[in-house]
Amino acid sequence: MHKQLLSRREILIAGGGAAGLAMLPACTAGKKERLTITQVDLHKIVVPMKPDITADPELIESSPFDQVPKMVMKIHTDSGITGIGETGRGENWPGVERNAEFLKGKAVFDINLTKLDLPDPAGYSAFEMALYDVVGKAVGWPVWRLLGGLAQPKVLVGYWCGRKTAEGMKRVAERAKAGNFKNIKMKAKQGDPVVEAIEMIAKVAPGVTVILDPNTRYNSLKDFLEVALKLEKIGNMLVYEDPFNKTDYEGYRKLRSQVKTHVALHLGDTKAMIKGICEQACSAFNTGQNPSMASFVSNCYLAQVEGMPVWHGSGCDLGIFDAAYAHSCAAAPNCTLPSDILGYLREDDLVVTPIEIKDSYATVPTSPGLGVELDEDAAKKYHTTA
Secondary structure (H helix, E strand, O other): OHHHHHHHHHHHHHHHOHHHHHHOOOOOOOOOOOOEEEEEEEEEEOOOEOOOOOOOHHHOOOOOHHHOOEEEEEEEEOOOOEEEEEOOOOOOHHHHHHHHHHHOOOEHHHOOOOOOOOOOOOOHHHHHHHHHHHHHHHHOOEHHHHOOOOOOOEEEEOEEEOOOOHHHHHHHHHHHHHOOOOEEEEEOOOOOOHHHHHHHHHHHOOOOEEEEEOOOOOOOHHHHHHHHHHHHHHOOEEEEEOOOOOOOHHHHHHHHHHOOOEEEEEOOOHHHHHHHHHOOOOOEEEOOOOOOHHHHHHHHHHHHHOOOOEEOOOOOOOHHHHHHHHHHHHOOOOOOOOEOOOHHHEOOOOEOOOOOEEOOEEEOOOOOEOOOOEOHHHHHHOEOOO
């Protein structure tokens, strides 16, 4: 099995990564000057979620995650072509600055996009998407083509919410139904009124399925199985994601044997995914948001060998990340479960033209690069010094 997986990964990288750039025509923009990086603009921002999205007040146990700063960046090159990127929450600012300084004077066409050689791990995803954006614009290709090609022009996405009571979930389900979403992903913790909340979804939005993500906050299989068996009777479950300790492979096998719903692990590390497959611990994977775009696609190919569907998780990010997720999912034929493209749940997604989401599908950009542009005014509006 491993030889087959390696072969697929090699094919993917050779076809969609930096190696393919050697075949570009001489007239390609940036071919002569090698797209030398001249400047990297960095903006630290805080964009709150819209009201009633995060956990209900009576279930909140920590500071709201949407108050943690993120960073957006713009890479400038000597050709005038720019690329934009977005970090996760709470990145190490000095590390991001160190990487930005390191890249100045580097030629983009000389950088291996499949594995960036940065001095610090901070902000890796942001630099990766910005560099892919530059290359895509230079060669006239959307990023999904650089990642291996278009497997699907539209990506299934879901609605999202934090931990909810039944009353709170009623409001969520009404919004999801009004937006024609096919799925709701909800967070949970042991002791939450999960059964009541999911019964409310079935009542308010019949036909809408549920991904339940406790983030391993049930103590054991026994504690979660009692809830899961009740949820099975409701009939609207799609996935149980990470209900308890991810390394309890025996527990996950037992859970799978007693439910019809997909059991998924959120794993970005390829070796951990192989272990989960070999242990028969899951039937699906959330293999975002930790991987790079390149590794996400190769991880999807790994899961596809076993006939397993995947989806792209997120940190409830903004529009630049949304675009990167959309391109990554578009290049993965088995990314068929609802992905977390959720910029529409923020007050502003910081891009001029958001990714279009209609009837629970995101339309993948076809213009060169990521297909979105940073809204400079919005970046200034949400700038923070925190």
